[in-house]
Amino acid sequence: MVNQQFTFAVHIMTMLAFAGEKLDSRKLAASVNTNPVVVRRLLQALRRAGLVATAAGRHGGSRLTKGAARISLLEIYDAVEPRPVIAINRRQAARTCVVSCNMKDIMSCVAEGAEGAVRRHLRGINLQQLLRKVKTKPARTARAR
Amino acid sequence: MVNQQFTFAVHIMTMLAFAGEKLDSRKLAASVNTNPVVVRRLLQALRRAGLVATAAGRHGGSRLTKGAARISLLEIYDAVEPRPVIAINRRQAARTCVVSCNMKDIMSCVAEGAEGAVRRHLRGINLQQLLRKVKTKPARTARAR
DNA sequence: TATTTCTGTAATAAATACGATTACATTTAA
DNA sequence: TTAAATGTAATCGTATTTATTACAGAAATA
Numbered sequence: 001m002v003n004q005q006f007t008f009a010v011h012i013m014t015m016l017a018f019a020g021e022k023l024d025s026r027k028l029a030a031s032v033n034t035n036p037v038v039v040r041r042l043l044q045a046l047r048r049a050g051l052v053a054t055a056a057g058r059h060g061g062s063r064l065t066k067g068a069a070r071i072s073l074l075e076i077y078d079a080v081e082p083r084p085v086i087a088i089n090r091r092q093a094a095r096t097c098v099v100s101c102n103m104k105d106i107m108s109c110v111a112e113g114a115e116g117a118v119r120r121h122l123r124g125i126n127l128q129q130l131l132r133k134v135k136t137k138p139a140r141t142a143r144a145r
Numbered sequence: 146m147v148n149q150q151f152t153f154a155v156h157i158m159t160m161l162a163f164a165g166e167k168l169d170s171r172k173l174a175a176s177v178n179t180n181p182v183v184v185r186r187l188l189q190a191l192r193r194a195g196l197v198a199t200a201a202g203r204h205g206g207s208r209l210t211k212g213a214a215r216i217s218l219l220e221i222y223d224a225v226e227p228r229p230v231i232a233i234n235r236r237q238a239a240r241t242c243v244v245s246c247n248m249k250d251i252m253s254c255v256a257e258g259a260e261g262a263v264r265r266h267l268r269g270i271n272l273q274q275l276l277r278k279v280k281t282k283p284a285r286t287a288r289a290r
Numbered sequence: 291t292a293t294t295t296c297t298g299t300a301a302t303a304a305a306t307a308c309g310a311t312t313a314c315a316t317t318t319a320a
Numbered sequence: 321t322t323a324a325a326t327g328t329a330a331t332c333g334t335a336t337t338t339a340t341t342a343c344a345g346a347a348a349t350a
Contacts, residue, residue, distance in 0.1 A: 003308070007234045010255070011248050018244050024325065031245040033236045035310050040326065057318025060325045073255065083307095085230050085263060087147040089156065091178045099163050100176040102279045103156050109278075110155070110218065110270060117262035118230060125255060133254075134247045147307080148337070169296065180339050185297065202347025203295040228336095297346075304339075310332080317326070 005080045008032055009042050010130070013076055016052065017068040017127045018134055022061035042080065049079035068127035077122050085118050086111040150225045153177055154187050155275070158221055161197065162213040162272045163279055167206035187225065194224035213272035222267050230263050231256040 011032050016023060025036040025043065032039065043062050046052045051071060054062040064071070088107040094100040156177050161168060170181040170188065177184065188207050191197045196216060199207040209216070233252040239245040 004232050004234055005308090007232060007248075007252050010252060011234065011244070014248065014251070015242075015244050026325090031239050031242045032234065033239060033245070036326095037311070037328085038309065040328085044327075054326070055318080056316075056326045058322095058324045059319060060317080062326095083147060085259075087149050087152060089149055089152045089177065094176050094178060097160075097176045099156070099160050099279050100178070103152075103159065106159070106275050106278050107152050107155060110267075110275075113266050113270075114230075114263045117266040118259045121258050121262040122255075125258075130251050130255075133251050134244050150337090171296090181297095182299085182340075183338065185299085189298080199297070200347080201297045201345080203293095204348060205296045205346080207297095291350100293348100293350080295346100295348085298344085300342085300344105302339100302341080305337085307336075308334085310334100312331080313329090315327085315329105318324090320321100320323085 003083055005042060006077055006082050008034065008038070009046060009076050009080045010073065012039060012042060013046070013051065013064070013071065013127055014130050014134065016062060016064050017071075017131050022055065022063045024061040028062075045079050045081070046076070049075060051075060051079055068131055071127040073122040073125045073127075074119055077119070084111055085114045148228055150187060151222055151227050153179065153183070154191060154221050154225045155218060157184060157187060158191070158196065158209070158216065158272055159275050159279065161207060161209050162216075162276050167200065167204075167208045169206035173207075190224050190226070191221070194220060196220060196224060213276055216272040218267040218270045218272075218275075219264055222264070229256055230259045 012028050015028055015031050025039045028043075029036040029039045043052060043054060047054055047062075050065060052062045053065050054060065086107070088104060088111055093104065157173050160173055160176050170184045173188075174181040174184045188197060188199060192199055192207075195210060197207045198210050199205070231252070233249060233256055238249065
């Protein structure tokens, strides 16, 4: 299964931005269609990144710590620390093969470039932009697929 | 387990470019440090993309169909069809939640942008550039990690 | 032509990653 | 004090990925 933590986290953040008030993990989980514990784990990561604040106990829940316009998708991306965009071969190189010995460095360079490209893309998008797309489109127009 | 097909494929292609001659799946597998069958499956994908030609039978093996300078990493990327850079939530949306109903479209847009950024990056790198890095650096200077 | 050495590919096993769930201690409001 | 939340560890089930085995087919060569 593909790692969906980033998607889940963006969904959670969008929900919090849209609601503009404290939401508990049960409500967030219902929207994402997953388990509250999964949401709480992601909220923990978002909290560590300073993006949300959480109140424990009765009537607890989480809210954003700053305005949606000031939160970029890159911040969310870094908060959940997803796997690299391009995985490199982690196993031992074949010592007798020049190519094999150099592949790790070569692919690391390629992977870093790709990672940077994704990061630049995400840095250019903020939560408020996503919010506008939610408000623009009523729920009943949701497409299949 | 993380998908390493792209890394494996680039390694294979770099080997073929470096060798400049037909190599069999056993030799390629030794360099990548994996099983010959894994290599043959990747060669099948590369063959379908027209990047390599394979001879069956005794003294068989694979070689590049064109010069390293004319093969971009994007072609290799497309040949192995890796998973999307950013996975989107595939499950049902919560019909009563406006945000939930819009998230798939919103994230698809974000994911497509990220995919495009990676593709542009890979399009700008060709096999010959990787080859130069191999030739520049002798095997004994390979670093740990 | 028989043998050897490759490839192609299916089938299956093993390792790993991911998300779901259960459980329970802790916190806070009422 | 109780109810309703969070925090977090532990475990399970499933999906994904790679490794391995097995064997049929192809081509070179003795």
